[in-house]
Amino acid sequence: MTSNSKRATVTAALIVKNEEKNLASCLNSLADWADEIVILDSGSSDKTQDIALSYTRHFYVKDNWEGFGKQRQAAQEYITTDYVFWIDADEIVTPELKQSILTALEQGTSNTAYNVNRKSWVFGRFITHSGWYPDRVTRLYRVAEGNYSDNLVHEKVLLKDGVVTENLKGDMTHYTYENLHHYLVKSASYAKLSADQKQKRGKTTSLSSASLHAFACFVKMYLLKRGFLDGKQGFLLAILSAHSTFVKYADLWVRSQPNKPKDHV
Secondary structure (H helix, E strand, O other): OOOOOOOOOEEEEEEEOOOOOOHHHHHHOOOOOOOEEEEEEOOOOOOHHHHHHOOOOOEEEOOOOOOHHHHHHHHHOOOOOOEEEEOOOOEEEOHHHHHHHHHHHHHOOOOEEEEEEEEEEEOOEEOOOOOOOOEEEEEEEEHHHEEEOOOOOOOOEEEOOOOEEEEEEEEEEEOOOOOHHHHHHHHHHHHHHHHHHHHHOOOOOOHHHHHHHHHHHHHHHHHHOOHHHHHHHHHHHHHHHHHHHHHHHHHHHHHOOOOOOOOOO
8 A cells, every 4th residue: 555644645445245356456446546445345255355455454344234334334434544435346446536536635625525427337338328427426535524324225425514525537437237147136136225225214105106217217317318329238228227216116015015824724
């Protein structure tokens, strides 16, 4: 790791599980500028730990999964630098983004957090419309000025009152899905977590509502967000996203249905 006394210090933080295919590329994009790298694993069974330890000694395990939000909160507890920069194992910091991050750290402006723009490679091309680009997410902030929400999924950074956000220059490359099977597995997992979260909050739904949400999702992505300009991949993503939207609401509806009857003796 590198250290520079002329700027604020930063830790690159990751939560991971079974990321041996992606982790080295991600960490390579961090190793020459992050002062520390903190990795919190949720129970990997592949070579994730071996790869991580070749880049950092700050590798920890928390396998009692409580959701993405609380996992990120737990990881932040290990950070001792001024700033935290969050990144996922399937993301890579580009040179332009790296320079933008270093400039922000040199300025060290208080009460300011920073958004990063992700550019996703999906099914053979970068997606530049469909509501996927620009895809700005808050990833850099002072440790004392923010933390993640408790959400099981779709967790968000919660900043203290008075903290404003600015956009960093440069993209973060996001290799989100290996193939269609990976998409379906990942989206099914997120759909379940979303239904879990809604059920926990006492929400209910209907199949007609699920259908309307799915239809609206397709229209928004493919037409309003000009997904048709992303070619065949844009059409496929709109269909798949509509399906995922339907499934998460349908799952919630199914949970409200009667349990199977007891067998008669």
